[in-house]
Amino acid sequence: VDGGEATEMARRTVSELDAGQLNSGMDRRSCLGRLTQSLKAPVIVAPMFLVSGPALVLASSLAGVIGSLPAANARTLADLEQWLGQIAETCRPLQLPWAVNLIVHKSNSRLREEIRLLETYQPPLVITALGSPATVLEDIHAYGGAVFADVTTPALARKAVSLGVDGLVVVCAGAGGHTGEYSPFAFVPEIRRFWAGPLVVAGAISNARGIRAAQLLGADLVYMGTRFICAKESLVTDGYRNMLVASRMEDIVATKAVTGVTASFLRASLEQAGFCAEQTSGVRALDFSPERLTDAKAWRDIWAAGQGVGSVERISAVEEIVAQLLTELSLLEA
Ligand SMILES: Cc1cc2nc3c(=O)[nH]c(=O)nc-3n(C[C@H](O)[C@H](O)[C@H](O)COP(=O)(O)O)c2cc1C
Numbered sequence: 216v217d218g219g220e221a222t223e224m225a226r227r228t229v230s231e232l233d234a235g236q237l238n239s240g241m242d243r244r245s246c247l248g249r250l251t252q253s254l255k256a257p258v259i260v261a262p263m264f265l266v267s268g269p270a271l272v273l274a275s276s277l278a279g280v281i282g283s284l285p286a287a288n289a290r291t292l293a294d295l296e297q298w299l300g301q302i303a304e305t306c307r308p309l310q311l312p313w314a315v316n317l318i319v320h321k322s323n324s325r326l327r328e329e330i331r332l333l334e335t336y337q338p339p340l341v342i343t344a345l346g347s348p349a350t351v352l353e354d355i356h357a358y359g360g361a362v363f364a365d366v367t368t369p370a371l372a373r374k375a376v377s378l379g380v381d382g383l384v385v386v387c388a389g390a391g392g393h394t395g396e397y398s399p400f401a402f403v404p405e406i407r408r409f410w411a412g413p414l415v416v417a418g419a420i421s422n423a424r425g426i427r428a429a430q431l432l433g434a435d436l437v438y439m440g441t442r443f444i445c446a447k448e449s450l451v452t453d454g455y456r457n458m459l460v461a462s463r464m465e466d467i468v469a470t471k472a473v474t475g476v477t478a479s480f481l482r483a484s485l486e487q488a489g490f491c492a493e494q495t496s497g498v499r500a501l502d503f504s505p506e507r508l509t510d511a512k513a514w515r516d517i518w519a520a521g522q523g524v525g526s527v528e529r530i531s532a533v534e535e536i537v538a539q540l541l542t543e544l545s546l547l548e549a
Contacts, residue, residue, distance in 0.1 A: 243412035246361045246381050247435055250312045255279030256540055261440035262316030265514050269298045270448040274533035276311040283314035286329040299336035312339045319346035330354050349378050367395035369405050382413030389419030391441040391521030393478045394469055403432040421523030423543030441521040446533045455518045456530050463525045473513050484518040
């Protein structure tokens with residue numbers, strides 16, 4: 216390889232929008248523009264089961280990041296309707312972005328009804344997880360919403376792109392809850408080989424350096440879950456909050472023992488609930504049926520968190536967490 220060719224190869228690898236021939240499309244970049252134009256930091260406060268409610272979403276979106284919640288967190292469809300109405304009423308006039316996470320796994324028997332409510336309240340972003348985004352694309356696109364798919368492998372990412380999603384959430388190693396296993400250093404560039412559209416990276420991103428590193432790798436936005444669990448506006452108990460503050464990276468265990476799919480939890484909460492991280496017998500099957508919400512013992516008593524937990528130093532309001540991130544970001548610029 217001569218010098219000229221080497222430079223050309225490097226240019227191609229580095230150029231994020233290399234992608235004249237890649238999947239992207241101007242409409243997808245403009246979809247990103249719409250979602251991010253009012254943001255103070257390129258952050259989505261990740262949707263978290265039994266953690267994210269309307270207060271967390273509103274505080275996040277008002278603070279200049281994107282708030283989100285899993286539809287599954289509302290016990291009933293009437294609750295979900297009330298939550299979505301409350302969020303839309305504040306965010307719509309201010310044109311603030313917010314997101315709803317839909318579990319598209321076959322065990323979610325109320326998915327159709329959840330989609331109907333999204334058509335009414337029109338969250339600008341819908342993020343699908345644990346299944347194919349195909350079932351929701353048409354309905355969400357019909358009201359002008361964007362659909363991002365949460366993926367843990369390049370194969371799932373290619374599938375989602377081929378179905379016509381507007382963006383990808385690439386869940387990497389170290390993430391809280393259902394985690395990926397790939398390093399972001401390999402995963403993001405791998406995705407950028409075939410996808411130039413909106414890309415969110417997740418996994419142990421808990422401070423401004425993580426945000427900047429993700430952007431340097433080629434991401435547009437990051438998911439931050441663990442960093443926000445102990446926000447005052449979340450739905451969790453103080454026991455969970457205090458355990459997060461006391462925990463460091465080595466206190467996180469990734470195990471299949473709780474849901475049958477690898478997920479990261481606080482070790483002390485697993486032990487409190489009588490689980491052994493290495494356990495494989497008695498493993499529950501993945502179950503997102505509404506009934507699970509009334510006996511969601513696994514997630515209520517066993518507390519999920521990712522490897523970035525060491526950045527959680529105190530219980531604070533969302534506004535303070537975002538202010539700290541913004542200060543850190545500006546110090547990095549200086
Ligand atoms: C307590 C908890 C619950 C979660 N529940 C969901 C969920 O319901 N749906 C989903 O798509 N992801 C869920 N996740 C994953 C997050 O959306 C996100 O991928 C993860 O928090 C990112 O990693 P981080 O925690 O290291 O920032 C959950 C994560 C945590 C910590």
